[in-house]
Amino acid sequence: MASVLILILKSDATESQIQHVIERVESLGFGAHLSRGTFRTIIGLIGDEQRLQSEPLSAIPGVCQVVPVMPPYKLASLDAHPQPSVVDVGGVPVGGGQLAMIAGPCAVEEPERMLRIAMAVKAAGANIYRGGAYKPRTSPYSFQGLGEDGLKILRDVGDTCGMPIVTEVTDPRNVETVARYADLLQIGARNMQNFVLLTEVGQSNKPVLLKRGMSATIVDWLMSAEYVLAQGNPNVILCERGIKSFDPSTRNLFDVAAVPVVKGLSHLPVIVDPSHATGKPALIPPCALAGVAAGADGVHIEVHDQPEVAKSDGPQALLPEQYAEVADQIRQLAALLGKTIAPLPSATSPGN
Amino acid sequence: MASVLILILKSDATESQIQHVIERVESLGFGAHLSRGTFRTIIGLIGDEQRLQSEPLSAIPGVCQVVPVMPPYKLASLDAHPQPSVVDVGGVPVGGGQLAMIAGPCAVEEPERMLRIAMAVKAAGANIYRGGAYKPRTSPYSFQGLGEDGLKILRDVGDTCGMPIVTEVTDPRNVETVARYADLLQIGARNMQNFVLLTEVGQSNKPVLLKRGMSATIVDWLMSAEYVLAQGNPNVILCERGIKSFDPSTRNLFDVAAVPVVKGLSHLPVIVDPSHATGKPALIPPCALAGVAAGADGVHIEVHDQPEVAKSDGPQALLPEQYAEVADQIRQLAALLGKTIAPLPSATSPGN
Amino acid sequence: MASVLILILKSDATESQIQHVIERVESLGFGAHLSRGTFRTIIGLIGDEQRLQSEPLSAIPGVCQVVPVMPPYKLASLDAHPQPSVVDVGGVPVGGGQLAMIAGPCAVEEPERMLRIAMAVKAAGANIYRGGAYKPRTSPYSFQGLGEDGLKILRDVGDTCGMPIVTEVTDPRNVETVARYADLLQIGARNMQNFVLLTEVGQSNKPVLLKRGMSATIVDWLMSAEYVLAQGNPNVILCERGIKSFDPSTRNLFDVAAVPVVKGLSHLPVIVDPSHATGKPALIPPCALAGVAAGADGVHIEVHDQPEVAKSDGPQALLPEQYAEVADQIRQLAALLGKTIAPLPSATSPGN
Amino acid sequence: MASVLILILKSDATESQIQHVIERVESLGFGAHLSRGTFRTIIGLIGDEQRLQSEPLSAIPGVCQVVPVMPPYKLASLDAHPQPSVVDVGGVPVGGGQLAMIAGPCAVEEPERMLRIAMAVKAAGANIYRGGAYKPRTSPYSFQGLGEDGLKILRDVGDTCGMPIVTEVTDPRNVETVARYADLLQIGARNMQNFVLLTEVGQSNKPVLLKRGMSATIVDWLMSAEYVLAQGNPNVILCERGIKSFDPSTRNLFDVAAVPVVKGLSHLPVIVDPSHATGKPALIPPCALAGVAAGADGVHIEVHDQPEVAKSDGPQALLPEQYAEVADQIRQLAALLGKTIAPLPSATSPGN
Incomplete structure (x- = not known):
């Protein structure tokens, strides 16, 4: 299942770090969408949900924070089963x-x-x-x-x-x-x-x-x-x-x-x-x-x-x-x- | 109001420490009741409630633990006012x-x-x-x-x-x-x-x-x-x-x-x-x-x-x-x- | 100072809710950048830092989570004063x-x-x-x-x-x-x-x-x-x-x-x-x-x-x-x- | 090993509850030492350490608090082995x-x-x-x-x-x-x-x-x-x-x-x-x-x-x-x- 995740880069991330992050996430098969703010650059990733959750993205130099968008459970979620189970x-x-x-x-x-x-x-x-x-x-x-x-x-x-x-x-x-x-x-x-x-x-x-x-x-x-x-x-x-x-x-x-x-x-x-x-x-x-x-x-x-x-x-x-x-x-x-x-x-x- | 408090002495409290604790608490005007167990000596104190609560008893050498028996609030307690206030x-x-x-x-x-x-x-x-x-x-x-x-x-x-x-x-x-x-x-x-x-x-x-x-x-x-x-x-x-x-x-x-x-x-x-x-x-x-x-x-x-x-x-x-x-x-x-x-x-x- | 903030919408946000969020944030004077994922839609906001922090954005219908990007303190931050103060x-x-x-x-x-x-x-x-x-x-x-x-x-x-x-x-x-x-x-x-x-x-x-x-x-x-x-x-x-x-x-x-x-x-x-x-x-x-x-x-x-x-x-x-x-x-x-x-x-x- | 433990009774414990507590702890083989304060009665127990720790003493009617005196671990304690282990x-x-x-x-x-x-x-x-x-x-x-x-x-x-x-x-x-x-x-x-x-x-x-x-x-x-x-x-x-x-x-x-x-x-x-x-x-x-x-x-x-x-x-x-x-x-x-x-x-x- 394709899903979304957000990387917030450090305020002092260099241009070459930004490029490395993009190369790294693309090499993992994720789509990368860059938004540059005045102080921070943000990269939205789209890709396979489980892989988005399990790759060590916060270890890539220049990454400050990883914001998960989907909950990490699936079968237990209301998305999987909208009615209460008995x-x-x-x-x-x-x-x-x-x-x-x-x-x-x-x-x-x-x-x-x-x-x-x-x-x-x-x-x-x-x-x-x-x-x-x-x-x-x-x-x-x-x-x-x-x-x-x-x-x-x-x-x-x-x-x-x-x-x-x-x-x-x-x-x-x-x-x-x-x-x-x-x-x-x-x-x-x-x-x-x-x-x-x-x-x-x-x-x-x-x-x-x-x-x-x-x-x-x-x-x-x-x-x-x-x-x-x-x-x-x-x-x-x-x-x-x-x-x-x-x-x-x-x-x-x-x-x-x-x-x-x-x-x-x-x-x-x-x-x-x-x-x-x-x-x-x-x-x-x-x-x-x-x-x-x-x-x-x-x-x-x-x-x-x-x-x-x-x-x-x-x-x-x-x-x-x-x-x-x-x-x-x-x-x-x-x-x-x-x-x-x-x-x-x-x-x-x-x-x- | 007279109240009660318990001092538990350290397992290695010496005889002279025990004597010093008793002298010290008696000099503060508290009654002291000693019980010697195999491993620990316990002293029950009786005295004015507020003073029992405010003296630095745990700083007396040989004292391991101070066990308060009465709650430290009085006017707020059920003892002071057994019916619910409106x-x-x-x-x-x-x-x-x-x-x-x-x-x-x-x-x-x-x-x-x-x-x-x-x-x-x-x-x-x-x-x-x-x-x-x-x-x-x-x-x-x-x-x-x-x-x-x-x-x-x-x-x-x-x-x-x-x-x-x-x-x-x-x-x-x-x-x-x-x-x-x-x-x-x-x-x-x-x-x-x-x-x-x-x-x-x-x-x-x-x-x-x-x-x-x-x-x-x-x-x-x-x-x-x-x-x-x-x-x-x-x-x-x-x-x-x-x-x-x-x-x-x-x-x-x-x-x-x-x-x-x-x-x-x-x-x-x-x-x-x-x-x-x-x-x-x-x-x-x-x-x-x-x-x-x-x-x-x-x-x-x-x-x-x-x-x-x-x-x-x-x-x-x-x-x-x-x-x-x-x-x-x-x-x-x-x-x-x-x-x-x-x-x-x-x-x-x-x-x- | 212009800054950046991220809104993550609810998984069941309707198209009209998405439009309302955009209208609302634009009426507050913020720039809005929309990214649609498979399950979630994300809106990046750019605008005045203090106002981004103080508007009740999470109360807009359809918004699931507000992710601040900048820390809420300024004068205390290393950004404001990169050397240690004495x-x-x-x-x-x-x-x-x-x-x-x-x-x-x-x-x-x-x-x-x-x-x-x-x-x-x-x-x-x-x-x-x-x-x-x-x-x-x-x-x-x-x-x-x-x-x-x-x-x-x-x-x-x-x-x-x-x-x-x-x-x-x-x-x-x-x-x-x-x-x-x-x-x-x-x-x-x-x-x-x-x-x-x-x-x-x-x-x-x-x-x-x-x-x-x-x-x-x-x-x-x-x-x-x-x-x-x-x-x-x-x-x-x-x-x-x-x-x-x-x-x-x-x-x-x-x-x-x-x-x-x-x-x-x-x-x-x-x-x-x-x-x-x-x-x-x-x-x-x-x-x-x-x-x-x-x-x-x-x-x-x-x-x-x-x-x-x-x-x-x-x-x-x-x-x-x-x-x-x-x-x-x-x-x-x-x-x-x-x-x-x-x-x-x-x-x-x-x-x- | 004989050890010591303290029972603090409730402030409204009745005389018959006090008697029941004493009978109960004596029937368990513990020695009981009673001290009556103005507001609280305290009973010191002496008996086998493990049994003192495992009996449900706080469930006896009239008991307010059980104060353990010995730590519940033995082999791990300094008492058992006063020198640091290598x-x-x-x-x-x-x-x-x-x-x-x-x-x-x-x-x-x-x-x-x-x-x-x-x-x-x-x-x-x-x-x-x-x-x-x-x-x-x-x-x-x-x-x-x-x-x-x-x-x-x-x-x-x-x-x-x-x-x-x-x-x-x-x-x-x-x-x-x-x-x-x-x-x-x-x-x-x-x-x-x-x-x-x-x-x-x-x-x-x-x-x-x-x-x-x-x-x-x-x-x-x-x-x-x-x-x-x-x-x-x-x-x-x-x-x-x-x-x-x-x-x-x-x-x-x-x-x-x-x-x-x-x-x-x-x-x-x-x-x-x-x-x-x-x-x-x-x-x-x-x-x-x-x-x-x-x-x-x-x-x-x-x-x-x-x-x-x-x-x-x-x-x-x-x-x-x-x-x-x-x-x-x-x-x-x-x-x-x-x-x-x-x-x-x-x-x-x-x-x-």
């Missing part, structure tokens, strides 16, 4: 006015507790059940998850309750295993630019929940989605979960504006995770509502029935009764916006 | 379930346009009219505002429409003049830690709209409110307007979680300004709704009827018809949350 | 290979202590003495400085020692008073965008030490310098003192690369303040050396002979003997780089 | 006064060019040669590296020149292969919290160059080092390469203070990478010198003999002659600081 998660449609309600504990724990929490969040309106079997922990000495045993517990509980399940995958060697159990593969924030892992989940046939990295711009995030899409897997759901900031008031900085920014750039569904964004139970309900009000396609909330004994991230979990209350408010807000909470799949087994 | 802005009550709807152009412009925009936003539901007469501009070569002529225009339009007015004050020498015209004095983000100006508006008898600085933590912000309160002026409305971040997708980073964080710490009303937070018209309505959903006591939006000729910040203004649409959504959302848009003052002149 | 501070030349060594306590304290510290830092190599008489404190309950009494003490000590003095000014009403005593007027980080104050010091005849705001980009900082320069005062020294970041390891984030970035954009001298940048005595010497190695024109360090009783910022002060050690290392490093510590003024009174 | 990289000692000079192109390219650049940087003083065979690129459409063919080229060139080599590993499945060729395994910034990969390189017998993540605090970074150390591999070199910031003046924000901060916390060598930190050739020499002046144990710089045709990151590479100049300045600065550039290994094969 991603099917084990029978639950996410996007296009139907909200994902993902809930569950941070880590998969014992089966009885997992079932108890699942029944509670399902009753409150949750439509996808979550739990981590492989936990990326900052400390090597923290609980790292139950592994495949955890996947089995989560699958069993999902099947029992008729809810699709989502769980994180952290190792490219485990993608196949996790995909055997889960309906939705989560890529955590710390792995958002683990391109090896993105490539691997892009080659699976399961939808992917792509959390935003803590220091990722929205363009970085969409580029990571592009990695998955470029492998042939079109089913990506984005999840805003807070970015780094200077204020320790909250665990991360909940970037609610990311929701409408993404909507203006991409067709992919985007949900919010106020649990990780804020890290504090009291802030989760207002931020969940804020996310839906801003246009999010769903909400991801951690729920535990006994946070003080949770194996991971207990301090930021809502109790089931708190979850029921915020889920009810989300339902009313969704109605005001002409949306609904996506229905659970019908009774046939969602895992197969 | 601030009267020229007859419009802000807070306690009644929303401020502040709207108007960035800068005061010619009277006809000012009146036209005021009529439009009033019809849409705005209850406080805004416009800058003294503009803090990044460039010394940009339009700096109409000065006192602008104040007169704004006051006249406010009186004609029966709307209280808000305008920014940037110079301590102008506070008296601005207070003569305006119902609400705005302190801009760049002046949030201009303590001279804060002290001056604290001594006026007008309510203050205190915008959050671009790199202010929530504690910094509340401390700036404390400057105003400490002068005897209890009428402060906080305004979240975006903080600095690494992502150029938006002009600033809209910190919607600041709303519930403030609600958990302070009794002061807090509103949101999605115009400055995002800098992009398409993002203003979703972020305005997000702010209200998160519990904000009002919304500040810039409106201009011809943004491409606006004297300041045209590119981020909503058109009156766009404002009417988002105001209508805010009204419905407020109802869902059990709140209302605050009524305009009755017909008697609001300026007196 | 600023005379009470007889001490700063810039052009001569280093400012600013040292002293955070706040002016009692005369005996002030003299004692001054003698010590002078002996170590300091050439400008510092101390705050008006302290911008985050808390209204902290020590706010001795005011004009403090100015007198500082001036007396400076005269006694034959050192020029620098002190902060925070109130436009005090500029004249402070300028009567001080050789160098400091604008603190929190006031970097207090444009009223910048204008006032620009109208004084004293050099200005402009600290970088905690969330100021380098362009913002140079624009604030431009405010001073535009008033006719060419004597501005920039001071990097740390910016906001997400890591609480240091008080602020010391942006040492700001030094060479400024050198590539501006002729103004730029010094570093590792005391405020790091907030921790152990980090001050290595960061001072890093600043000089990166090309800084001086170093600002807080020194106190009894940090545990300092009235302000004691925990981040160096002891005089620690200062002597780092000053010695700076002297050697300067020699390696072909620079010297600027000499003190000769014995005639430095205050005139 | 890491042997294929015969080149790094740390303890001997500087690593890592240089080479971003990506491995054709053998002739690789040899030409290697000879040039070796002559200039480089002692470890770099080049990427597996490139983590933001875009799936960019050049991804030559893979194992690139490893072979790099090894051959290293052997020919007698220089140890470093290259990035991105996939846990490739660690064994990369370790067969390289003397030092690089973990890139985007993988700093790829705990699966960290665990894998921790189990290899090769030293690890751990770049700091773009939004990693220094504690996060040391925790990632801890992952490698905890697997039994003590040979970790840290590399500061710039973090995220709000100022687009530089590609990243070079955190030079991280060097002395790390030195105060850990025994591990820490080097700087001004190429990635700044992204601009003109800034690399001053920032390299700043890093060494701040105490870094080495410098990592990208060098290419024809940046405008480089396959990756050309715009930020130095030319060999520019590298020679900065290497010479580093040598002189090192001498001033009592350090030396580490010598190359003697002539016996460096690959074994």
Whole structure:
């Protein structure tokens, strides 16, 4: 595809530098359109989009700045797919006015507790059940998850309750295993630019929940989605979960504006995770509502029935009764916006 | 008031350093409670709160860390005033379930346009009219505002429409003049830690709209409110307007979680300004709704009827018809949350 | 001055929008040069530089992005003054290979202590003495400085020692008073965008030490310098003192690369303040050396002979003997780089 | 190991909550020491360090804040190893006064060019040669590296020149292969919290160059080092390469203070990478010198003999002659600081 890019030359670029720039870009096969201003010379390039993006143009002597005109992602862009995508998660449609309600504990724990929490969040309106079997922990000495045993517990509980399940995958060697159990593969924030892992989940046939990295711009995030899409897997759901900031008031900085920014750039569904964004139970309900009000396609909330004994991230979990209350408010807000909470799949087994 | 503070000593603090710390803090009049752990010694201090906060305790040899237990603001805290404050802005009550709807152009412009925009936003539901007469501009070569002529225009339009007015004050020498015209004095983000100006508006008898600085933590912000309160002026409305971040997708980073964080710490009303937070018209309505959903006591939006000729910040203004649409959504959302848009003052002149 | 600017239109800009953009910019007196790419249309504008920067071009329907080509500052730029400026501070030349060594306590304290510290830092190599008489404190309950009494003490000590003095000014009403005593007027980080104050010091005849705001980009900082320069005062020294970041390891984030970035954009001298940048005595010497190695024109360090009783910022002060050690290392490093510590003024009174 | 931790209770914690907290922490096997202040109650806990860090104490009702006293890393801390570690990289000692000079192109390219650049940087003083065979690129459409063919080229060139080599590993499945060729395994910034990969390189017998993540605090970074150390591999070199910031003046924000901060916390060598930190050739020499002046144990710089045709990151590479100049300045600065550039290994094969 032909595209356009602008080179701004340095104010002291010499005539021979200008000529070298033109020769160099023409030798790369790009068309060059020169405009001389009083202080600066500008060269507009026309050529193949990917090559325009990948050549080291700013290293040509005399070039001051390279201004890209097209976004560097393609498959994720609204240009490629002007209508909002709807991603099917084990029978639950996410996007296009139907909200994902993902809930569950941070880590998969014992089966009885997992079932108890699942029944509670399902009753409150949750439509996808979550739990981590492989936990990326900052400390090597923290609980790292139950592994495949955890996947089995989560699958069993999902099947029992008729809810699709989502769980994180952290190792490219485990993608196949996790995909055997889960309906939705989560890529955590710390792995958002683990391109090896993105490539691997892009080659699976399961939808992917792509959390935003803590220091990722929205363009970085969409580029990571592009990695998955470029492998042939079109089913990506984005999840805003807070970015780094200077204020320790909250665990991360909940970037609610990311929701409408993404909507203006991409067709992919985007949900919010106020649990990780804020890290504090009291802030989760207002931020969940804020996310839906801003246009999010769903909400991801951690729920535990006994946070003080949770194996991971207990301090930021809502109790089931708190979850029921915020889920009810989300339902009313969704109605005001002409949306609904996506229905659970019908009774046939969602895992197969 | 007696309060508590914790000193954590260095792991290699010597016995004589420990003794010196105890002598030093006792000589300052604080009670000292020593706890020796295997690796660290901790000293709990009890004493006068202000002095605990202002003595340079971390400079005492052997001290590793000072952990404050009480927040450094007092009058702004929920401890001082457990109920939400309601601030009267020229007859419009802000807070306690009644929303401020502040709207108007960035800068005061010619009277006809000012009146036209005021009529439009009033019809849409705005209850406080805004416009800058003294503009803090990044460039010394940009339009700096109409000065006192602008104040007169704004006051006249406010009186004609029966709307209280808000305008920014940037110079301590102008506070008296601005207070003569305006119902609400705005302190801009760049002046949030201009303590001279804060002290001056604290001594006026007008309510203050205190915008959050671009790199202010929530504690910094509340401390700036404390400057105003400490002068005897209890009428402060906080305004979240975006903080600095690494992502150029938006002009600033809209910190919607600041709303519930403030609600958990302070009794002061807090509103949101999605115009400055995002800098992009398409993002203003979703972020305005997000702010209200998160519990904000009002919304500040810039409106201009011809943004491409606006004297300041045209590119981020909503058109009156766009404002009417988002105001209508805010009204419905407020109802869902059990709140209302605050009524305009009755017909008697609001300026007196 | 004629300059150049680029408008990038939206990918879905209609033909009539393109025509409107051209008409609009031509009606503003700008020349318009259209380039149509496959996906985007680009319009290069030529016209008066200040007007190109101040018109709300991005508000014209169909415009996606405005790309400025010239920097928004002029007098501060290397284009305006290609040689490094040397600023005379009470007889001490700063810039052009001569280093400012600013040292002293955070706040002016009692005369005996002030003299004692001054003698010590002078002996170590300091050439400008510092101390705050008006302290911008985050808390209204902290020590706010001795005011004009403090100015007198500082001036007396400076005269006694034959050192020029620098002190902060925070109130436009005090500029004249402070300028009567001080050789160098400091604008603190929190006031970097207090444009009223910048204008006032620009109208004084004293050099200005402009600290970088905690969330100021380098362009913002140079624009604030431009405010001073535009008033006719060419004597501005920039001071990097740390910016906001997400890591609480240091008080602020010391942006040492700001030094060479400024050198590539501006002729103004730029010094570093590792005391405020790091907030921790152990980090001050290595960061001072890093600043000089990166090309800084001086170093600002807080020194106190009894940090545990300092009235302000004691925990981040160096002891005089620690200062002597780092000053010695700076002297050697300067020699390696072909620079010297600027000499003190000769014995005639430095205050005139 | 027994350690200490502090719980600060909420100001409105009830007596029964206080009792529950004590019961709960005692049931976890911790000793509890209660101190009641006027406004806050504080409980000091003594118990096993890892368990104190991993229990969800802040989720216990009534607990306001958990103040950790010990750092969460152990093997990486100065407590565990008070002397600076020296890491042997294929015969080149790094740390303890001997500087690593890592240089080479971003990506491995054709053998002739690789040899030409290697000879040039070796002559200039480089002692470890770099080049990427597996490139983590933001875009799936960019050049991804030559893979194992690139490893072979790099090894051959290293052997020919007698220089140890470093290259990035991105996939846990490739660690064994990369370790067969390289003397030092690089973990890139985007993988700093790829705990699966960290665990894998921790189990290899090769030293690890751990770049700091773009939004990693220094504690996060040391925790990632801890992952490698905890697997039994003590040979970790840290590399500061710039973090995220709000100022687009530089590609990243070079955190030079991280060097002395790390030195105060850990025994591990820490080097700087001004190429990635700044992204601009003109800034690399001053920032390299700043890093060494701040105490870094080495410098990592990208060098290419024809940046405008480089396959990756050309715009930020130095030319060999520019590298020679900065290497010479580093040598002189090192001498001033009592350090030396580490010598190359003697002539016996460096690959074994």
